Amino acid sequence: MAIPLAVAFDCDGVLAKNGSSWQSIHQNFGTENKAMYAKFIAREIDEEEFSADDVSKWIAKKGRIHKDDIARCYSGVKLMDGARDVVKRLQDNGVLVAIVSSGVDIFVGMVASMLKVDDWIANGFDWDDEGWMIGPLRPRVLSFEKGLAVEKFRRINDLNSEEITSVGDSGSDLSMRIHGSSFIGFNPSNSWSREAFEDAGVPVVNSFDLREIWPILMDGEQF
Numbered sequence: 001m002a003i004p005l006a007v008a009f010d011c012d013g014v015l016a017k018n019g020s021s022w023q024s025i026h027q028n029f030g031t032e033n034k035a036m037y038a039k040f041i042a043r044e045i046d047e048e049e050f051s052a053d054d055v056s057k058w059i060a061k062k063g064r065i066h067k068d069d070i071a072r073c074y075s076g077v078k079l080m081d082g083a084r085d086v087v088k089r090l091q092d093n094g095v096l097v098a099i100v101s102s103g104v105d106i107f108v109g110m111v112a113s114m115l116k117v118d119d120w121i122a123n124g125f126d127w128d129d130e131g132w133m134i135g136p137l138r139p140r141v142l143s144f145e146k147g148l149a150v151e152k153f154r155r156i157n158d159l160n161s162e163e164i165t166s167v168g169d170s171g172s173d174l175s176m177r178i179h180g181s182s183f184i185g186f187n188p189s190n191s192w193s194r195e196a197f198e199d200a201g202v203p204v205v206n207s208f209d210l211r212e213i214w215p216i217l218m219d220g221e222q223f
């Protein structure tokens, strides 16, 4: 793997120590979406149907939802160990750092500003003028087509795809690997992701410390 000029990170489970920023809302509101999640990863429903179902479950439970209610769902979420160090050292080496997430923008934006990344994109909701949720936004990032966002990032920054490495914890993050670019599987979030990484033949780091991707990213250099 050549030393990259840009690294695109997934957020949930990679830069942040959480399972899913959508799931955090369910946990906080006492709702769940397991059946719909199974349908989603089986590709029986799309992102738009999945997020519309989430929102209808939350509204059925809570009545109405304010932006602050969503922000509060993330109050206990921590950055992944080593995330700050890795992002900083990459940037010190002149490497561009982006977050490409199909997670919730309120959360991903917090992570992006904590880590001072160069660019980020995520999904989210439509709000009225007073900050009450109207519904989900049309997805900006499709979980199984994250390469569209990586490709846009490549084009804007005038990079070759060979100069980009993506890092993700989910089988769907393999879609970040645009043609010619590299991918590192980090701490696969479940067995189907682990299998997807194995099938794809990508390097996998099993750790809760992001610094462990460094030797793979940087041609054997220890962090």
Ligand SMILES: [Mg+2]
Pocket (backbone or CB within 6 Å): 010, 011, 012, 013, 014, 168, 169, 170
């Ligand atoms: Mg993830």
